[in-house]
Amino acid sequence: MTKAxxxxxxxxxxxxxxxAQPTLNAANPFQILVAVMLSAQTTDVAVxxxxxxxxxxxxxxxxxxxxxxxxxxxxIDRLGLYHNKAKYLxxxxxxxxxxxxxxxxxxxxxxxxxxxxxxxTATVVLTDAFNVPGVAVDTHVSRIIKGFGLAPASATPAxxxxxxxxxxxxxxxxxxxxxxxxxxxxWLTARQPRLPNTPEWQAFAPYYQPLQxxxxx
Numbered sequence: 001m002t003k004a005x006x007x008x009x010x011x012x013x014x015x016x017x018x019x020a021q022p023t024l025n026a027a028n029p030f031q032i033l034v035a036v037m038l039s040a041q042t043t044d045v046a047v048x049x050x051x052x053x054x055x056x057x058x059x060x061x062x063x064x065x066x067x068x069x070x071x072x073x074x075x076i077d078r079l080g081l082y083h084n085k086a087k088y089l090x091x092x093x094x095x096x097x098x099x100x101x102x103x104x105x106x107x108x109x110x111x112x113x114x115x116x117x118x119x120x121t122a123t124v125v126l127t128d129a130f131n132v133p134g135v136a137v138d139t140h141v142s143r144i145i146k147g148f149g150l151a152p153a154s155a156t157p158a159x160x161x162x163x164x165x166x167x168x169x170x171x172x173x174x175x176x177x178x179x180x181x182x183x184x185x186x187w188l189t190a191r192q193p194r195l196p197n198t199p200e201w202q203a204f205a206p207y208y209q210p211l212q213x214x215x216x217x
Contacts, residue, residue, distance in 0.1 A: 001148065001150070002169070005207075006148075006167055007023045007079070007167055007168065007205055009148060009150075010049070010164070010168055010172075010176060011172075011179075012166060012200055012201065012204070013176065013179045013180055013183055014172060014175055014176055014179050015180075016183065016185070016196065016201075017175075017178070017179035018065055018179075019094035019175075020175055020178035020179045020182050021178065021180070022124075022128050022178065023048075023181075024039060024047060024048065024051075024128075025037065025043050025048045025051060025052075025071035026051070027055075028129075029103075029104035029130070030061055030096075030104050031051070031055055031062065032104075032124070032125055032129045033092070033104050033111075033117070033121070033125050034051070034054070034064075034089060035047055035048075035051055036124045036125060036128075037085060037088060037089065037092075037121055038050065038051070038076060038079055038085055038089075038118050039080065039211055040080075040085070040121075041080045042079045042080045043050075043184075046078060046079055046097065047079065047195075049078070050076050050078060050079060050182050053075055054072075054075040054076060057071075057075060058072070058075075058093075060102060061092075061094075061096035061097050061101055061102045061104075061167045062093075062097050063075055063094040064089060064090060064102060065090060065093040065094040065096075067090065069087065069134075071087055071088055072086040072089055073086040073089055076089075083163055084116075085116075087115075087116075088115050088116030089116075091115035091116070092114040092115045092116060092117065094113060095114055095115060096114070097111075104125065104129065106126065106129070106130040106132065108122050108123075108126060110136070111125055111126070117212065119157065119161070120136050120137055120138060121139075123135070123136040123161070123177075127173075127174045131174070133170040133171070133173040133174055133175045134161070134165070134173055134174070134177070135161050135163045135164045135165050135168075135176055135177045136155065136161070136177045137157035137158075137160045137164075137177070138157075138181060139184075139190075140160070140180060140181045140183070140184025140185060140188075141160065141164075141177060141180045141181065141184065142155075142157060142160055143184060143188065143190060143211060144180055144183060144184055144188050145160050145164065145180075146160075146162070146203060146211055147188065147193070147208050147209055147210055147211060148204070148207050148208055149207060149209070150164075150167075151163050151164060153211060155159065161172045164177075168217050171212045188208070193208070194209050195208065
């Protein structure tokens with residue numbers, strides 16, 4: 001696709017989901033950080049089932065930092081990779097207490113220096129907790145952007161984020177990544193991708209080439 005077509009596609013995504021909202025239940029920056037970390041290789045539904053009890057037991061970084069590791073694990077043991085996630089939660093909570101007076105920093109570099117926090121998690125925390133523009137790239141976003149050829153199949157999440165943020169104005173970035181996630185969950189799924197049955201969407205159908213299975217993993 002040309003640059004103009006790429007921009008038209010992304011604007012169509014936003015128009016399809018003009019008020020897309022976060023799907024993880026969280027009430028403050030610390031809860032957002034914890035929920036996003038827990039969502040790695042796990043559904044948001046599963047995370048939302050665990051976090052009420054977790055947040056009730058450990059509502060602050062200080063409480064989480066002081067908790068026995070086994071106690072944190074017991075709150076999240078229905079989630080994938082829960083042993084590692086519990087270690088990261090305790091370690092990042094300790095770092096927040098020791099370095100940031102128990103507050104989640106609104107700074108990308110500081111966030112990515114926290115244990116277990118990568119670029120995608122940092123971007124989601126910045127957008128959802130602090131309304132800082134950014135395009136977070138998860139598996140849904142990556143699959144869609146590569147499928148439409150807006151980025152090569154070998155592109156990293158960071159490269160995809162740079163590409164999307166270069167194509168679109170900052171005012172659209174937060175809604176764009178949320179809308180792309182909705183599109184990936186409801187239409188362009190990994191197993192049975194399809195486009196909404198409207199003339200606007202069907203005009204882009206010839207451009208979408210699903211990734212091969214080995215690429216989609």
